[in-house]
Amino acid sequence: MHDVTSLLEAWGRGEDGALQQLIPVVYDELRKIARRQMAGERPSHTLQTTALIHEVYVRLVDVPSTSIRNRAHFLALCARLMRNVLVDFARARRYDKRGGGALHVELDEALHVSPAPQADLIGIDDALKQLAVFDPRKSQVVELRFFGGLSVEETAAALDVSRETVLRDWKFAKAWLLRELDNRAPHGR
């Protein structure tokens, strides 16, 4: 077992090298869980994503022994880690930049899909970096909620703001992000 806890702490202290070691561990864990779910070990109607993320946290990080005593801080760190892992994953997979994975088959038999707005992890990551420049809190709200899988309450606690502020930031950030992505998308929508 990798000492994920100390790696996470090291990364939290700003040691970037730790992230490079963390990513493959978390990624493997995600894959393991995905594979298990696929094999029907835990049949469920949908992937219980929040549970999945928490399972990764629980399996990887020895919470009681960690010096990260503040749960909110711990979750924020996990969300940041997850953002890195997921964006890295999306990059590695070169998942369609439009996010829809538009089906690309020959013209003759082509299905013409205009995807519903959905996650373009790389695009969102890029846009969030931009957002963080002039509104770090909104960027963090998105990071915690979208990448970290945190609830509104957990996000509010992690940022030490009110529930209403989180909801307000969330709403604005979503409209802003979608507009950003839309204006960047090569094919328009």
Next chain:
Amino acid sequence: MDAERWQRIDDLYHRASQLTGGDRARFLDEACGGAADLRAEVESLLAYETASAGFIEQPAADAAARMMVGELLTPESISGTTVGHFRVSHPIGQGGMGVVYEAEDTKLGRTVALKFLPASVAADPRALDRLVREARAASALNHPNICTIYSVQDGAGSPFIEMERLEGETLRARMTRQRLAIDEIIALTVQMLDALEAAHAKQIVHRDLKPGNVFCTERGVKILDFGIATRGPDADAGSVIGTAPYMSPEQARGDTVDARTDLFSLGALVYEMATGQPPFRGDSTAAIRDAVLHDHPVKPRHLNPRLPSSLERFILKALHKNRDERYQSAAAMRTDLQRAQQRTRRRSRALVAALAAVVAVIGGAAIVRYSALGPGDLFNANLRIRQVTHNASEYGVTSGAISPDGARVVYADPRGIHVLSMADGVPRRVGGTDGTQGDTSWNLTPGWLPDGKTFVANLIDGDAASASSVWVSNAEGPPRRIREGARAYSVSPDGSWIAFATDGDRMGDRAVWLMHVDGEGAHKIFDAARGTRISGSVSWSPDSRRLAYLRIDHNGAPVAIDTRDISGSAATEVFRPGGSDLLLGPAWLRDGRLLYSVRQPERSTNAGTLLCSHWQVAMADDGRPRGGSTPLAGWLPQCVAAISFTHNAKAALYLQFVTQDAIHVVDVDDAGARVSARRLTFTEGRNIPSGWSGDNESIVFVSDSGGRAALFRQGLAADTSQLLTNDAGIAGAARLTPDGSAVLYLVEPSWRGSRRQRLMRISSTGGASQQIADGEFVDGGARCTVSPVQLCAIAERSANGRQLVFTTIDPSNGRGRELIRIDVEPAADHRWALSPDGRRIAVLDARRSRVRVVSPSGEPIHDIELGGDHELGYVSFRSDSLGVIVPAVNAKDARLLSLDFQGKTQVLWQQAGAVDLSGLPSRDGRHVAVWVRSRAASLWLAESP
């Protein structure tokens, strides 16, 4: 951006979003004043307010995990893995909507196809939800020309659709390979129309009919991806609009679609089949869409002058831009196609056959339309299935019944009656056939009394009830006889009556009687109407006051399911099948539902299992149906025999047959008598010997043990076989050339409408195949002599059907000269053989159990006729050419006989329970490869979880 301005945008955005319409505009006018760029910024964000409502609401890990699962599902990674209860084998196709794999359903033991949806769909919960809903709706479609969807499974993040495994090629591949003949086009179109009619009746529109979604199989057309190729009518407008060259104008415009949309697409398909090109073409999707909306297609007859003008009118009407001007229903379209066809009938004899297909299809369609009824309890997709008995094929189970409380199963096999406790799974024999006279067997169809402790059994002797007897046992000791000359059907739910038959013939029973469980109080309740019989299954209503039974005609064909009061008053007809569909049942459940099954003649599985559609109808107390029948969509795919239910209908016990082939090697002495024997093949499925290698050391045979038919070679001392070829469509009939160096095998046409088979040659050590002839061959392909005589021949029917025409075949150059014509009965089923010395041809008329042996100049040499009710299935010559080897099979016995022309008979093989046999002698006459097909029967239990 400066922070103050950003803050202001944020503030204005939230305040404006609380307002609507004019209020919002007025607010922005006031708040922004003359700052046009500020206002534009806020308005552009507000424009995304609605669109972003659902955006990134699903956590990123959700999309990522689904993508990961999708990534895990690469052809390499998923092949050989187990997903749920499916063992995934290998990818068999790839389409816009995901990769399709062949897989084995380990619960049901059947081969299925799994279509894993692409990660892009899986990652979009809304698209996924819509798709799953539609696939579930489409899974209710049960039609021979629609690829059946068995289930839709979430697969925990890797959603897939479980469907029927098809063998064949897409219409796209079919059209690419060869231009279709007119009669083929009509036959294919009729089948597609029939499928559409069935789907449209259930309000299911395909929306993406195209050559890639139509599969041509040996058993006809199958349309794939009903309702799953595209999104539903409630999808966002314009989100998916179909496949450009086949899309209708309304789809191109993004309008709503309906049944007539499919009829347009079908018209485009027929156009392409008839002309070789789609009606609307263009360099880009936009250009094609434009053509669909505005252009008139080139008249089909300009592209194919042989096309009848009536068919051209048919196509152009189907392609009308305005859907009100098109055919309004699949049925109307089919009627017009028939008319068009009749007009051209004189021109093409072949059309007659296609028309017959039309009539047959119409006849068969009549039973498919029913309204919806509530869901069943036992009959759902979560069925748990397990095998209860594991007898060898020689001791196959003949019948069985589960006790009303589900605690015990009683079953019969050739050794006697056994009671099995479901708790420990251990069977205990309670009665044998010892002391009974003649060739008798037990039958446990009547089953248990309501107490769950006593069962009723029949001792069967022959077909007639008058020769059988009814017995009762307390499940501890042997049964005791309660009535002679009777055969029991079933026990009433209240335990007071046994329904039984006393008199009957091979066709069925003439009357239904009742008696008490002690054999007293017997009385007849009704006689079957003149010219009809009662079939073997009679079922009781829950209140024990009525009976449901199958009425058949004197040919044994089902007429209807009736119910009747036990006082014997007039019968009430519940259901009458269309055409000559085989009907099974009825079974009347305690909750008042009546179940019955209709055999689907178009479908059978690899193991030769018959497939059925199963139906339920709610019954009123007066024995009349409350409404229409509805399909039991989640129930078993196959026809089941000897079914019994527990009281709560949570479990059902039934008999299932599995066909098993074995090739044995029999060693014979100089006189041709059997000396010893051993089994060569042990694989499941069909294994049919083709011939012996030149050195007599190995046998070449066709086997579908690997899932599809392939040609193998196996040494006499070897445990395993070597694959020679698995050419698609390979048929069972293969033969070795005189020197044994090559195999001539037959490839069946892969689609309906053509009968032309291809005769192929391959080296007996494997390698590339080569076509040497095509045609419609009698009794599968070529026959060859044995070196030094060098002769191979094929048989074909003459144009008037009254002669078999034998032609030589050169293994390298194909057809040679005509050898001989032999007069035969036109409609009979003929088998034939060529003697190893090339001096005799044997022709077998399977119906008449007669073998004629003639010389190649046509002189009759011998006539062999076998008495009794034996059926002769195949014929081959002895290695010395001085006799034939034929199977003699009847209900009780199966033997393989070697008959010499002096009248001497030797038995090469004998196996009760075998259903088919044949023998192929080695070149040196020292061995005979014996093919034995048997059917192993086991009891299976289906349970609701």
